[in-house]
Amino acid sequence: MQEPDSGPAYTAAQQKVIDVIGKSGPAPAIPPGLAAELRAEIDAAIAPFTDLLPDGKSWENRFFLNKQSLSDVHSCEAYYLGGKADFEWNSANSRGTIVHKAIEVSINIRGGVFPTDLVEESISRLSNDPNKNIGEFLVTLDEYGRAELIGECSSLFTRFLEGFPPIKRAWSPQTESAIGLDLVDKRVRIGGKVDLSLGRPPDKVIIDLKTGAQFGAHRDDLRLYALIDLLTVGNAPRKVASFYIDSASIEAEDITEGTLRAAARRLADGLTKALEIKYAGRAPEVRAGSNCRWCTLVSECPTGQQYLAQREADEGW
Numbered sequence: 001m002q003e004p005d006s007g008p009a010y011t012a013a014q015q016k017v018i019d020v021i022g023k024s025g026p027a028p029a030i031p032p033g034l035a036a037e038l039r040a041e042i043d044a045a046i047a048p049f050t051d052l053l054p055d056g057k058s059w060e061n062r063f064f065l066n067k068q069s070l071s072d073v074h075s076c077e078a079y080y081l082g083g084k085a086d087f088e089w090n091s092a093n094s095r096g097t098i099v100h101k102a103i104e105v106s107i108n109i110r111g112g113v114f115p116t117d118l119v120e121e122s123i124s125r126l127s128n129d130p131n132k133n134i135g136e137f138l139v140t141l142d143e144y145g146r147a148e149l150i151g152e153c154s155s156l157f158t159r160f161l162e163g164f165p166p167i168k169r170a171w172s173p174q175t176e177s178a179i180g181l182d183l184v185d186k187r188v189r190i191g192g193k194v195d196l197s198l199g200r201p202p203d204k205v206i207i208d209l210k211t212g213a214q215f216g217a218h219r220d221d222l223r224l225y226a227l228i229d230l231l232t233v234g235n236a237p238r239k240v241a242s243f244y245i246d247s248a249s250i251e252a253e254d255i256t257e258g259t260l261r262a263a264a265r266r267l268a269d270g271l272t273k274a275l276e277i278k279y280a281g282r283a284p285e286v287r288a289g290s291n292c293r294w295c296t297l298v299s300e301c302p303t304g305q306q307y308l309a310q311r312e313a314d315e316g317w
């Protein structure tokens with residue numbers, strides 16, 4: 001389905017993706033000792049808390065940080081520590097997972113398959129997958145809700161096919177691949193999941209597929225994944241990119257020594273903050289921002305209330 005029979009007949013958006021992330025010269029040089037240096041910086045940030053950390057003897061008994069919690073602790077420490085509502089699946093937040101599954105399967109499926117059929121099959125598989133808790137939500141949908149979700153996801157998936165070039169097996173695609181950096185004898189884990197990567201180290205490109213709007217934090221998320229690759233695989237990707245399905249647009253960044261140093265500093269700072277407030281008894285600081293809109297602490301947080309009132313006055317919502 002994905003590989004055209006003959007020469008490329010790319011849409012303008014597909015051509016733009018190829019122009020932006022295609023190989024056009026050697027990858028930026030990364031000093032050979034950089035991985036060890038950055039690892040030492042991160043280890044040093046954790047060292048003061050070694051006696052306070054979980055023992056790491058089981059998967060549950062670890063301190064976890066992912067791209068979202070790292071972003072949260074830098075945004076508002078109180079929100080990171082206790083302001084997040086329990087996650088619940090719904091039609092809006094399940095679309096990304098379903099479309100990602102359809103994209104994953106579309107790379108390898110043989111023969112022509114209609115996007116709607118692939119989306120419907122993806123929903124069926126996810127509904128029956130005991131390892132995916134999205135299934136608990138999908139099985140509750142009535143016929144109308146299921147049809148509506150299929151329609152929304154089919155539109156997004158078709159939009160992806162129009163905007164992203166057909167993915168060839170020769171590009172060594174990896175989809176939905178889990179990555180993780182274990183620290184301090186596995187007592188700390190920095191984890192994540194890469195939506196799509198193309199190419200092999202050192203020419204790899206890591207791509208986040210976005211079904212929503214652009215945020216500055218997306219660049220930081222991708223830099224974190226590049227850093228994890230450097231500290232685990234031993235090679236950083238050549239480039240990272242966010243592909244926005246709605247707008248069929250791509251934002252990419254070369255991975256350089258500078259971006260890796262910035263990512264390591266942000267991770268080390270975030271670890272220090274998170275460990276101080278979670279294990280060392282420091283009171284969390286509050287910092288108003290977009291998280292205030294869904295923070296469970298807002299009713300008792302004057303800073304957040306003031307921010308929301310000001311925002312309402314400014315924007316009329």
Ligand code: SF4
Pocket residue numbers: 076077078079083286287288289291292295296297298301303304305
């Ligand atoms: S309401 Fe805003 S400032 Fe207050 S704790 Fe929540 S996210 Fe932080």
